[in-house]
């Protein structure tokens with residue numbers, strides 16, 4: 593496993609990291625035992641970074657992850673969780689300083705740890721950006737000064753929100769999803785600015801949240817139906833050639849020199865084993881070009897949060 597610097601933080605993250613949202617049953621109902629085994633397999637195979645949120649499975653993912661981490665020495669992993677998102681409606685977001693502080697305490701209790709390494713504001717495009725800038729990010733900076741968290745980040749989907757955030761604040765890292773994968777590479781627009789400022793880049797959802805897997809996208813997937821159809825065609829194309837599309841999707845997403853780490857989620861230990869193995873090699877460029885061409889002219893991004901962002 594390769595390990596890369598996360599911006600200026602001094603943290604070294606495994607190139608492939610573990611996203612714990614499936615532990616909350618967001619893609620399918622899972623067995624808790626398999627979920628716990630998946631976390632242990634990931635750590636045994638050299639993955640040293642785990643991401644979660646109170647939102648995933650409405651606290652379930654943090655609780656299951658806490659059970660898994662209970663037996664693991666704390667210096668074996670870099671842990672991130674998030675604050676601000678607690679559901680899917682606008683009313684389920686709260687970026688007030690008071691809620692961020694209680695949210696962190698609740699997360700620590702569920703995760704059964706004394707601290708997290710990174711605290712992100714979760715999907716800031718659903719909040720009032722004025723409040724995010726005036727109250728939420730300053731609150732994270734205070735928590736960092738108080739030693740309650742080590743590093744500060746924001747997550748979200750629109751590229752614009754990251755540009756605005758890093759222009760105003762010296763944050764440590766961003767977590768972006770579905771923006772550097774076979775269907776869309778629009779994260780590239782922002783990379784020069786992130787690199788110049790030394791902001792660490794965590795890239796999530798190499799399979800575009802299930803689109804580039806043989807199981808396909810979950811019902812709640814926000815993409816346009818034409819993108820989902822293009823994804824299904826790409827999956828079929830690979831199937832006919834006897835290739836697992838997830839392998840190509842993963843190898844493509846992790847192969848960017850500026851991306852510190854790519855988060856992939858699963859609650860199946862066998863998938864983690866495959867993912868770690870696949871991460872050792874690069875994708876065939878010709879196959880990548882063919883798969884990317886399935887998304888040419890297709891609406892490959894979607895609205896997220898307030899329309900102005």
Ligand code: NAD
Pocket residue numbers: 610611612613614619643644714715747748749767769796797798799800801802805806807838855856857858859862863864866867
């Ligand atoms: P993903 O692209 O990692 O896809 C997950 C899906 O891929 C699951 O259905 C899983 O079963 C399947 N999968 C994984 N490995 C597989 C394999 N080898 N073979 C077949 N199928 C496989 O999407 P994700 O889980 O949404 O993203 C990863 C993580 O990134 C999340 O768990 C979360 O931690 C983070 N994330 C954060 C945000 C945010 O902060 N806004 C958004 C998206 C994701």
